[in-house]
Amino acid sequence: MTLILGFEDYLPQAEKLALCLSFPIKQIELHQFPDGETKVTLPEKLPRNIIICRSLNQPNEKLIELIIAASAARDQGVEHITLVAPYLCYMRQDKAFKAGEAISQKIIGKLLSEYFDSVITIDPHLHRINNLVEAIPNKAAITLHASHAIANFLQQKFKQPIIIGPDEESEQWVKAIADPHQWQYTIATKQRYSDRDVDVSFSNGDSPNSTEPNLTEQDIIIVDDIASTGKTLEQAVIQIKQQNPKSISIIVTHAFFVDSAIERLNSLGVNNIWSSDSIPHPSNAFSIIDTVATQLKTDEAS
Numbered sequence: 047m048t049l050i051l052g053f054e055d056y057l058p059q060a061e062k063l064a065l066c067l068s069f070p071i072k073q074i075e076l077h078q079f080p081d082g083e084t085k086v087t088l089p090e091k092l093p094r095n096i097i098i099c100r101s102l103n104q105p106n107e108k109l110i111e112l113i114i115a116a117s118a119a120r121d122q123g124v125e126h127i128t129l130v131a132p133y134l135c136y137m138r139q140d141k142a143f144k145a146g147e148a149i150s151q152k153i154i155g156k157l158l159s160e161y162f163d164s165v166i167t168i169d170p171h172l173h174r175i176n177n178l179v180e181a182i183p184n185k186a187a188i189t190l191h192a193s194h195a196i197a198n199f200l201q202q203k204f205k206q207p208i209i210i211g212p213d214e215e216s217e218q219w220v221k222a223i224a225d226p227h228q229w230q231y232t233i234a235t236k237q238r239y240s241d242r243d244v245d246v247s248f249s250n251g252d253s254p255n256s257t258e259p260n261l262t263e264q265d266i267i268i269v270d271d272i273a274s275t276g277k278t279l280e281q282a283v284i285q286i287k288q289q290n291p292k293s294i295s296i297i298v299t300h301a302f303f304v305d306s307a308i309e310r311l312n313s314l315g316v317n318n319i320w321s322s323d324s325i326p327h328p329s330n331a332f333s334i335i336d337t338v339a340t341q342l343k344t345d346e347a348s
């Protein structure tokens with residue numbers, strides 16, 4: 047028997063996973079001491095195999111609690127621990143851009159590989175590496191994609207939307223969403239100046255081999271993996287609006303939307319803002335938990 051362990055901040059998703067897999071679920075209890083430390087209490091008598099399900103947004107505290115929990119589980123004799131972290135933190139800093147900068151992807155990846163036998167995540171932000179195993183070494187590190195769930199969701203809402211990727215990196219998921227449905231798509235170019243300052247531009251059909259679709263009177267969907275400050279999306283919306291589309295919707299996998307990003311996007315006239323439940327957020331509109339469950343069922347069967 048495999049037991050799922052969830053934390054309060056991601057319990058509905060952990061419960062959904064348990065339901066999909068018909069596995070029992072129990073909660074890991076946390077108590078904050080006045081000095082800022084956390085007491086982590088696991089259920090007694092754990093089985094040999096457990097799955098810990100917790101997304102790693104706001105990672106600094108969560109990582110400590112997770113590692114304490116995994117160590118305590120080992121002390122109880124647990125043999126195999128899977129971490130399901132639909133949002134995986136610290137994947138973006140994959141190189142030292144300036145002397146002295148820590149390569150957090152490598153450090154956190156190694157840490158996770160020491161405590162977990164396998165790690166499953168959704169669309170981690172891997173930039174200069176292709177495979178999650180390069181970040182989480184020597185372990186079963188599995189990347190799943192939200193594209194199928196996103197396409198299914200959009201199909202219920204639109205007949206023939208045009209999909210927009212706000213930067214070159216987004217082409218992978220934009221293509222995966224658009225191609226199976228033969229939806230048109232286009233990819234913008236992004237210039238990032240700082241955390242909160244970006245420029246997004248479209249070629250507007252200038253390039254000789256451009257197949258840029260005309261956005262006028264069309265339902266436009268901007269797709270991205272992460273919305274952090276929302277500046278990337280905001281700049282894309284400003285550009286797209288110049289072409290007078292019928293509607294503009296935004297759909298992302300990992301929803302942070304910090305700094306009142308939702309309000310800013312709404313004030314630009316965005317019609318819909320949707321996200322997956324990889325990070326709990328009011329914009330959550332579809333689930334990636336079924337995708338995780340399917341992977342775990344396949345693992346069980348093999």
Ligand code: R5P
Nearest residue numbers: 271272273274275276277278
């Ligand atoms: C980066 O390349 C990602 O794909 C996102 O576009 C980025 O993280 C979004 O950040 P922000 O919302 O702060 O512009």
